[in-house]
Amino acid sequence: MLELRGATYRYAGYARPAIHDVDLRLADGEILGLMGANEAGKSTICLVASGLAPASIGGGLTGTLTIDAEPMAGRPVHELAARVAVGFQDPATQRSGIAATVFEEVALGPMNLGLPATETIARAREALTLLRIGDLADRDPSRLSGGQGQLVAIASLLAMRPRHIVLDEPTAQLDPEGTRLVADALRSLAATGTALLVAEHKTDLLDELCDRVAVVSEGRIVADGPTAAILGDGRLEAWGVEPPSRVRLARALAARGLDPAAAGVGA
Numbered sequence: 001m002l003e004l005r006g007a008t009y010r011y012a013g014y015a016r017p018a019i020h021d022v023d024l025r026l027a028d029g030e031i032l033g034l035m036g037a038n039e040a041g042k043s044t045i046c047l048v049a050s051g052l053a054p055a056s057i058g059g060g061l062t063g064t065l066t067i068d069a070e071p072m073a074g075r076p077v078h079e080l081a082a083r084v085a086v087g088f089q090d091p092a093t094q095r096s097g098i099a100a101t102v103f104e105e106v107a108l109g110p111m112n113l114g115l116p117a118t119e120t121i122a123r124a125r126e127a128l129t130l131l132r133i134g135d136l137a138d139r140d141p142s143r144l145s146g147g148q149g150q151l152v153a154i155a156s157l158l159a160m161r162p163r164h165i166v167l168d169e170p171t172a173q174l175d176p177e178g179t180r181l182v183a184d185a186l187r188s189l190a191a192t193g194t195a196l197l198v199a200e201h202k203t204d205l206l207d208e209l210c211d212r213v214a215v216v217s218e219g220r221i222v223a224d225g226p227t228a229a230i231l232g233d234g235r236l237e238a239w240g241v242e243p244p245s246r247v248r249l250a251r252a253l254a255a256r257g258l259d260p261a262a263a264g265v266g267a
């Protein structure tokens, strides 16, 4: 369980907070989607939910981050990292820079947790298999396409088997096939009890992936609820979020006087 309460955060050197009074609760095994326009505050919420802000990047936080009933204020970065794994949009920023192969890169996480070699190898293999990138195992991690790099970055997180994962636009560089692989991997992870917070532009992906979604607008959570209810909310566009294709199609049919339900399209 990961919970933000009344979180207001200012980046270092800025007077104005980037997010205001954010409440978010992530239950074990739950996938919570985070949507919103550019600059709305999604990435900032990811940083605060993972504890990196302020522990790693400074700035000022009021309100609380609680993980598994323990307050995280003042905890060192390595302790936060053991509790929450974070993945960012740009895989290059997450590469260790010290691994010669993709396999080594993915194995670094479990190795740093101090796990025995057999367990480390088993976890790295499993993570590569889950994302169907076993064929990249011997490749140089610095010479991958954006999409391949993103899958490797996610495999590195999965290999640590964290209880909580925060992902900021994990499929930004992926084609539909890669996006599907990531969605499948995240679903199977959630089924083992891992809690996931996923900031995404792709509402079709959130539609099929998430139990719940929250909308951020101008640094505040303006909606939070069951996925179908929020994605069908008429205010979505005003919040800068494009409704998923299912909802757009249903609306287009309704505008022509056709019954979406009869056409097999649920709104």
Ligand SMILES: Nc1ncnc2c1ncn2[C@@H]1O[C@H](COP(=O)(O)OP(=O)(O)O)[C@@H](O)[C@H]1O
Pocket: 011, 014, 018, 036, 037, 038, 039, 040, 041, 042, 043, 044, 045
């Ligand atoms: N490193 C930073 N330093 C100062 N301000 C930032 C930084 N990163 C983001 N911001 C500001 O915080 C607000 C929220 O941005 P962000 O969380 O990146 O939104 P999103 O991920 O939804 O696009 C924006 O006004 C943005 O300019």
Ligand SMILES: [Mg+2]
Pocket: 042, 043, 044, 168
């Ligand atoms: Mg962002």
